[in-house]
Amino acid sequence: MITTLLVANRGEIACRIFRTCRDLGIATVAVYSDADAGALHVREADTAVRLPGAAPSDTYLRGDLVVAAALAAGADAVHPGYGFLSENAGFARAVQDAGLLWVGPPVKAIELMASKTRAKELMAAAGVPLLAPVDPGSATTADLPLLLKAAAGGGGRGMRIVRDLASLPGELTAASAEAVSAFGDGEVFAEPYVERGRHVEVQVMADGQGTVWALGTRDCSLQRRHQKVVEEAPAPGLDDGLRRRLHDAAVAAAQAVGYRGAGTVEFLVSAEGRPWFLEMNTRLQVEHPVTEAVFGLDLVALQLRVAEGGPLPTTTPPEPRGHAVEARLYAEDPARDWQPQTGALLSLDVPEAPGLRLDTGYTGGDTIGVHYDPMIAKIIAHAPTRTEAVRLLARALERARIHGPVTNRDLLVRSLRHPDFVAARLDTGFYDRHLTTLTATAPGEDAARRLAATAAALAAAAGPSPAGTGTGRVGPARFGAWRNLPARPQTRSYRSEPDGTEYEIAYRTGRDGIPAPGTGERVVAVHPGAVTLETDGLTRHFTVTLHGDRVHVDTSSGSYAFTALPRFTDPAERTEPGSLLAPMPGTVVRLADGLAPGAAVEAGQPLIWLEAMKMEHRILAPASGTLTALHAAPGLQVEVGALLAVVQDASATDAAPVSANAPADDPASDPVNAPVHASAHQEETTR
Structure with a gap:
């Protein structure tokens, strides 16, 4: 019987497994890198063991260090989670050789399925359809x-x-x-490559007594860069015959390798309804909560039960109930080629309601770093029907308070409400076709943003307050000068993030001490952290939260982020024309061949490769011209905004660089001379 379990993983994965351990009375051990020293999974574990270093290759991928940590902490079992070493047969063998219980499938099953080519040969022999x-x-x-x-x-x-x-x-x-x-x-x-194919998978659970469950289907077709974004169970629109074929094939795959524990058999289903085997993942999947919701199970608890030698509760799985949808919340900017984002996660507050579940490895105040996947959380909705589950999830995301780096939250809401998704017209090319529309400015969005900026200005005029608070209605000043003439309008300026649109808000403060905008909105109430406005006969409530110069405005129909702009620009902050700035913290991994000051470059030419958050980002030349400065070298660690290089545009050779001591036009207003925050193409290079 397991008494103490080490989870060989981090973040949301480890927190999810710890939750089940607490329910079962099992003590927990976390491992953590230096970058994760203050992470939520470390705080939630009973014991934590440091793995020196930050890179995955030095920490979470070091099986020898993880096994040593388990022994040092007195653990008697190891759960690999998903990702990192979860499908590494050598690690599973090392765990068992150390006398520890392995919460996963047999080593032989991992080895057989580890190579996709060998797995396909095995599946063909078992009669499973494949490409x-x-x-x-x-x-x-x-x-x-x-x-x-x-x-x-x-x-x-x-x-x-x-x-x-x-x-x-x-x-x-x-x-x-x-x-x-x-x-x-x-x-x-x-x-x-099957055009417009659907990604459909079957969750299997097997014990050591020969019972194999096929726990329905999941559709995971909404993907970006072949990585899943939205998943649901059961997969909609499949006829009973196709479902039986998929279930039978998944059970056959598990039986062919003597499988034990939780696993997933993945298929590609063509537009004509033909299924092909893709691979078998010999681990728990990120999207397992939708299956848990539909079948009323705790798959981690079943993994632990099977690892201890126990049987599945019944020879046949329970009956499914309702529909579940999961959305992955990422710190990334979909409109900028899915660029990962980093920084402080100031607030993460998802509404609580029956049928909603939040799985996360972060809380407000944590930092999203550069070393690991940018997923912040998974939000899962379960309801009697697909329509109800989708509606519940979209509304929960819309009302969530997520302050900090840019996220894909708005994209998720729009995706869930897109006509093709609502009608279950799903395939892996969804974002290839619809991303431009899904990230475009919606009709009326600029007016809504301006109204949110107005609320921010009025809240700021009401007086300072700690972040997240808003008590005390504004009233007449008790002391101070009084005049019979109306005060001149005051202004505050805000830059919308991440699109960069600037809004100048004018308002007057009346004799009652309440600031009011000069654009026709009627002020119903103003507090330092809350504003209620009436416009066009509609009353709207705004919650305004300050984090330094960053302002977050949350409403019932969406959230907005602004940077409060100073009245005057500091000349020292000006940047040399043509400067390429790092879009995020990361490591320079390579430079273009022959790249050196004086080299001629072409517009769009990759110059620098920056690795951050498990992906490579190509920094492209903004224009054709000459490289006049190079500040990057392989291995160099850079922070966001660091100067990487300077390209002098061939069409602007007479443009003089801006001096910090001389007056000049704002370079940001000139697209030729503006500093370039590189937002280049990204390539999957996960360690």
């Missing part, structure tokens, strides 16, 4: 498009879609290099 592999060396135009995959990969890392033969050799080389970097194995294979 025939394509030999890249003999591929023809008739085989296009192709999907390249790392044989030892997972999570969408290192995948490449090839649509023309000329690019195949280069993409093979790149995919292989990424596979070596991320998984230590450069084997790459190719298979047909």
Whole structure:
């Protein structure tokens, strides 16, 4: 019987497993890197063991250090979570060799499914339908498009879609290099790429007595960069015959490798309803909560029960009930090529309601760093029908108070309300087709933002208050001068984040001490942290929270972030024209060949590769011209806004650089001379 469990993972994953351990009376042990010293999973564990370093390769991917930590903490079992070493057969063997209980499938099953090529051979022998592999060396135009995959990969890392033969050799080389970097194995294979296919998977749970459950289906088709964003159970729109085929194939896959514990069998379903085996993940999945909600189960509790040698409660799974949808909240900017964001998470407050669940590894006040995946939380909604579950989830996201870095929250809300999603017209190309529309400024959004900025200005005029508070109605000043003439309008300026639109708000403070805007809105109430306005006959409530110069305005229909602008710009903050600034903290991993001051560059040419949050970001030349300065070198750690290089635009060679001691036009108003906050293309290079 397990008494103390070490979770060989971090963040939301570890916190999720600890929750079940507390329910079962099992003591918990966390491991943490230096970057995670103050993380929530460390705070929630009964005991924590430090893994010196910050990079995953030095910490969470060091199986020897994790096993030593388990022994030092007196743990008798290890749960790998998902990600990192969760599908590493060598780690599972090392855990067992150390006399510890492994909460996962047999080592042999992990080995058989670890290589996608070997797994496909095994599934073919078991009669599971699959896509025939394509030999890249003999591929023809008739085989296009192709999907390249790392044989030892997972999570969408290192995948490449090839649509023309000329690019195949280069993409093979790149995919292989990424596979070596991320998984230590450069084997790459190719298979047909199915356009508009659906990603459908089956959760399996097996015990050591021969019982295998197929726990329904999940649809995980809404993906960006082959990584899931929205998942739901059951997968909508599948007929009973297709569901039975998928269940039977998943059970056959588990039985073929003598599986035990929780696992997921993934399929690609074509627009015509034909299923093909993709892979089997020999671990718990990020999206497992939707299955738990529909079947009323705790899959982690079942994992622990099976690991202790116990049987599943029944020979057949429970009946499903209702529908569940999960959305992954990421610190990223979808409108800027999904660029990951970092910084302090000032507030994370998701409404509580029946049917809602929040899984997270963060609380307000934590910091989102550069070393790991940018996922902040998963929000799950369960309801009797799909329509009700989707509506509940969209509304919860809309009302959530999430202050700090830019997130994909607005994209999630719009995705859940998109006609194609509502009608369950799902496939993996959803964001390829709709991202521009989903991130565009909606009709009336500028007016709504201006109204939110007005609320921010009125709240600020009402007087200072601590972040998140708003007590005390503004009234007449008890002391001070009195005049018979109306006061001149005062103004406050705000820059909307992240789009950069600036708003200047004018208001007057009346004799009653209550500030009022000069744009027609009627002030119903003003507090330092709360404003109620009436406009066009509608009364709206605004909660205003200050965090330094950052202002967050939350309403019942959305949230807005602003930066309060000073009245005068500090000349020392001006940046040399053509400067390329780091868009986030990270590490310079390489430079373009021959890149040095004096080199000629072309607009859009990749100059610098910056690694941050498990991805590579290519910093592109903003214009054709000459590289006049280079401040980046491989291995250099940089902070957000750090000067990486300067490119002098060939069309603006006469433009003089701005001096901090001389008056000049604001370079930010000139698109040629403006500093460039690089927001370049990203490539999956997960360690």
